[in-house]
Amino acid sequence: MRESHSVRGIGSRHSFTDIADAVDLIDLSSIGRPPEFNADARSIAVSGTASYADVARSLRSHGAALRNLASLPHISVAGAISTGTHGSGAAHGNLATSVAGLEFIASSGEIISIDRQTPDFEGMVVALGALGVITTVTLDVDFDYEISQHVYNDLPLDLVIDQLGMILNTAYSVSIFTTFAGLVRGQVGQVWIKRRTDGSDQSMSPRSTFLDAPAATIQHHPVPGLDASSCTRQLGEPGLWSERLPHFRMGFTPSSGNEIQSEFFVDAEDGDAAFDALRRVSADFSDRLMVAEIRAIAADEMWMSPHYQRASVGFHFTWLAGNNDGVVRTVQQALEPFAPRPHWGKFFDATLFDPSTAYEMFDDFVEMTVRLDPHGVFRNSWWRRVISS
DSSP: OTTOSSEEEOOSOOOSSSTTOOSEEEOOTTSOOOOEEETTTTEEEEETTOBHHHHHHHHHTTTEEOSOOOSOSOSBHHHHHHTTOOOOBTTOOOGGGGEEEEEEEOTTSOEEEEETTSTTHHHHSSOTTOSOEEEEEEEEOEEOOEEEEEEEOOOBHHHHHHHHHHHHTSSSEEEEEEOSGGGGGTBOEEEEEEEETTSTTOOOOOOSEETTEEBOSSOOOSSTTSOGGGBOOOTTOOEEGGGTSSSBOTTSOOOOSSEEEEEEEEEGGGHHHHHHHHHHHGGGTGGGEEEEEEEEEOOBOOTTOTTBTSOEEEEEEEEESSOOHHHHHHHHHHHGGGOOEEOTTSOOOGGGOOHHHHOTTHHHHHHHHHHHOTTOTTOOHHHIIIIIO
């Protein structure tokens, strides 16, 4: 670290931009760091390169769980928290909100340990890789629980536009999938409803229809027509939290191939209007779209979190491989009246987004990165294009 002029740590390589690029890439995955479970503190310390699937396996023997997971269990903990990656659920913050402590190597070679008592902690978790290479993450844990998952097809468009907030608050975790192609028939697509079987989350009771959308009778993949064998079990079959909260199963390749992802977050109060705005321009981007996903995320206090002090609705897009500059620009312009914030690890048009006005603590964050990394070892071309500009 001390010898490098440009460095980043390698995680699960799930970013869709050059946010993780550098001249020197350091892979810490071969450095053994066994997980440490602390029953008294209700926490677990894991390697930054550990995947969430690794964490889930480590927690199983302790009867413990994380409060939420992203769609994929394959992503690394350090990369996910650094970019504000999230799961779904109006009551759940993004994955960074479960971080109780961090250890990272600064550009000086010093190993720095922080926790919630550290000044500026809220600025040091979703840090975009700009502070150092994360070696250890300590996560809050809860007692384990089970989830049952139901999928409903052909959700009526008019109800989504009128009641998006209610739909996303229906259960512990809710996702709406659409290709936007079915909107001309008045149908949005699939809604995936994940409820705790212990009833602690006040989820809806399973039923044969949901807002006139019939329950699926076979397993589904989020992308219409793709094999669902890689997806977590549906049809109401209860399973451990780690086997239902992600959309995709551990040990399976979730990707359909060579695709690009984008995601934008708006204030939850603007979710229905933002969806309607996307619907109106969908003819200009739907031919490049594999599938879109709509989710809810709770507000948090992380300085550079896309959900900073704003309960959010996220609009996630999986694009076909190729030049998607035009369609992403169309999406961002449609969402412009709602002050969208992009997912830091996914593709967006930086010329249409000014983080200095989007984030109240932006100047404090930049000052902190300069203080901890005075020579700019971690400030790569992505940083100079998106943040410094």
